Amino acid sequence: MYTTETGVPVRAMKPVNETTKAAQQDAILNPRFYTTNFAEIDGLRITPENRKMWDEILAEFRRDPNKDHFKRNAEFDQSFEDMDPALREQFVEFLTSSVTAEFSGCILYAEIKKRIKNPDVRELFGFMSRDEGRHAGFINHTLNDFNVAVDLSFLTKAKKYTYFQPKFIYYATYLSEKIGYARYITIFRNFEKQPDKRFHPIFKWFENWCLDEFRHGEAFAVLMRSNPQFLEGVNKFWIRFFLLAVFCTMYVRDHARKPFFDFMGINVDEYDRSVIKLTNLISRQVFPETIDTDSEAFWELMHQMWLNTDAMRKAEAAGGGLFTKLKVTALKVSNGLTFLRLFLRTPHRQPLPADVRMQPVW
Numbered sequence: 001m002y003t004t005e006t007g008v009p010v011r012a013m014k015p016v017n018e019t020t021k022a023a024q025q026d027a028i029l030n031p032r033f034y035t036t037n038f039a040e041i042d043g044l045r046i047t048p049e050n051r052k053m054w055d056e057i058l059a060e061f062r063r064d065p066n067k068d069h070f071k072r073n074a075e076f077d078q079s080f081e082d083m084d085p086a087l088r089e090q091f092v093e094f095l096t097s098s099v100t101a102e103f104s105g106c107i108l109y110a111e112i113k114k115r116i117k118n119p120d121v122r123e124l125f126g127f128m129s130r131d132e133g134r135h136a137g138f139i140n141h142t143l144n145d146f147n148v149a150v151d152l153s154f155l156t157k158a159k160k161y162t163y164f165q166p167k168f169i170y171y172a173t174y175l176s177e178k179i180g181y182a183r184y185i186t187i188f189r190n191f192e193k194q195p196d197k198r199f200h201p202i203f204k205w206f207e208n209w210c211l212d213e214f215r216h217g218e219a220f221a222v223l224m225r226s227n228p229q230f231l232e233g234v235n236k237f238w239i240r241f242f243l244l245a246v247f248c249t250m251y252v253r254d255h256a257r258k259p260f261f262d263f264m265g266i267n268v269d270e271y272d273r274s275v276i277k278l279t280n281l282i283s284r285q286v287f288p289e290t291i292d293t294d295s296e297a298f299w300e301l302m303h304q305m306w307l308n309t310d311a312m313r314k315a316e317a318a319g320g321g322l323f324t325k326l327k328v329t330a331l332k333v334s335n336g337l338t339f340l341r342l343f344l345r346t347p348h349r350q351p352l353p354a355d356v357r358m359q360p361v362w
């Protein structure tokens with residue numbers, strides 16, 4: 001009889017396995033754990049003109065449309081021992097990054113709920129922690145099928161926590177939820193067209209799964225539109241920074257995993273362009289300035305970021321002395337200058353729509 005457990009497994013594992021050690025690392029492209037100024041979050045308000053939308057969003061959370069979704073079926077009982085070793089390695093890396101990101105959100109949102117009194121915001125973060133916990137548990141159960149589940153109990157205690165200002169939490173969370181929607185729905189649509197490429201049943205869950213991500217992003221859109229100080233003045237530059245940081249991180253990480261996308265029958269260049277353009281389009285619901293993703297010059301600079309990063313990885317893997325260190329330093333400087341050129345490009349400016357809410361129609 002197959003198990004349908006989806007709770008977050010937080011049992012201690014001894015000794016700590018390699019997957020948990022990988023999730024614990026704080027490399028620049030790895031998901032991080034965060035803490036913030038909880039008192040400042042407690043001061044968020046919902047303006048009267050956005051109250052109806054806010055109440056509708058919370059009503060959706062209370063209905064919990066996906067409460068019966070994250071249950072495994074008999075498809076998960078099949079043996080994956082014959083999976084291509086290279087694919088298995090790439091798949092485990094993909095799942096490890098995903099479970100770390102989901103669990104990071106789960107513990108941050110739970111801590112915010114515990115530390116604030118604002119009833120609107122407190123309820124929201126409770127629901128979001130619930131959802132991210134389900135996601136993390138579902139992914140980790142799949143990792144357990146490969147005998148490499150992440151020890152989330154150990155990770156909670158051992159992984160370093162990065163302090164983020166509340167407004168940075170709002171920008172980063174909104175973008176991570178919306179880009180998560182775009183990534184999952186694009187992968188799901190790919191497997192609809194190429195079912196023979198679907199090498200694991202977990203991908204069948206992605207359509208409903210990404211609706212959680214979309215709903216989370218909607219809540220943060222209303223929060224930011226109700227607190228417009230986060231969208232004005234110097235904060236426009238912070239918004240552009242976070243848009244580019246999220247897009248560059250995704251582009252570089254995905255291109256480093258090109259073999260994994262090849263296994264899925266996905267052209268990584270086309271995938272990243274599609275996901276980034278969709279996320280950029282969606283974010284116009286809340287951000288007064290977004291990125292000009294229609295310019296080919298933008299994509300040339302994005303690809304230069306990947307070429308520099310790839311050259312760094314190869315140089316560091318080859319080892320060496322002073323020459324290697326100088327080469328890596330030069331490539332880091334080049335990446336910094338490339339990011340600056342991206343940042344200084346003229347953004348796409350648009351008036352904010354009167355109706356904040358969007359529908360996941362893609």
